[in-house]
Amino acid sequence: MSDWYVLVEGARYDDWVLLRTVHVDGDRAQAVARATELTRACRDDGKEWPVDTIPQVGRRVFRTSEASWLVEILRSHWHDEKKEPYTSSRLVRFSVAQLEHAEELVPAEPPVKSRLRRALGRD
Numbered sequence: 405m406s407d408w409y410v411l412v413e414g415a416r417y418d419d420w421v422l423l424r425t426v427h428v429d430g431d432r433a434q435a436v437a438r439a440t441e442l443t444r445a446c447r448d449d450g451k452e453w454p455v456d457t458i459p460q461v462g463r464r465v466f467r468t469s470e471a472s473w474l475v476e477i478l479r480s481h482w483h484d485e486k487k488e489p490y491t492s493s494r495l496v497r498f499s500v501a502q503l504e505h506a507e508e509l510v511p512a513e514p515p516v517k518s519r520l521r522r523a524l525g526r527d
Contacts, residue, residue, distance in 0.1 A: 406502065407427060407502070407503040408427075408428045408430065408431065408432055408434070408435035408500065408501070408502055408503075409425050409426060409427055409428060409435065409500070409501050409502075409503060410425070410426040410428060410435060410438055410439040410442060410498060410499070410500060410501075411425055411498070411499045411500075411501050412424045412425070412426065412442070412446070412450035412496060412497075412498055413450075413496070413497040413498075413499075414448070414449065414450055414494070414495070414496050414497075415494065415495040415496075415497075420497065423449060423450035423451075423496070424450050424451070426438065426442065432471075432500065432502070435471075435500045436470075436471055436500050439471070439473065439498045439499070439500050440473075442498060443465045443473045443475050443498050444463070444465065446475065446477075446496055446498075447477070448477045448494035448496060450496055460479070460480075461477050461478060461479050462477075462478035462479075462480075463475060463476065463477050463478065464476045464478070471499060471500035472497070472498065472499040472500070473497070473498045473499075474495060474496075474497050474498075475495070475496045475497070475498065476493050476494075476495055477493065477494045477495075477496065478491055478492070478493050479491065479492050479493075479494075
């Protein structure tokens with residue numbers, strides 16, 4: 405296998421979770437280029453902004469290695485009680501990866517109804 409992906413992770417509570425995987429048609433260089441684009445156009449859920457949307461966010465993109473980035477997405481909010489703005493931030497991590505191994509998921513099937521289950525009225 406030589407499929408290249410951009411892995412998009414988001415900080416959730418005290419852990420990182422995989423938000424999405426973006427398959428890239430091409431080689432590693434094209435995957436790095438795609439990841440670079442995504443770091444500059446992503447929302448805090450790792451998806452891209454719609455074309456006709458102008459986001460009201462700030463961002464800082466940190467390149468942590470040749471093929472990974474940490475993006476801080478900043479939003480300004482108005483605090484009604486304090487009568488002043490405050491800033492919140494979310495972190496999104498991007499990395500380029502090559503798929504080395506994959507196994508297809510076998511879908512779960514409903515349990516076989518036994519006589520005892522039917523007698524007890526269980527599905």
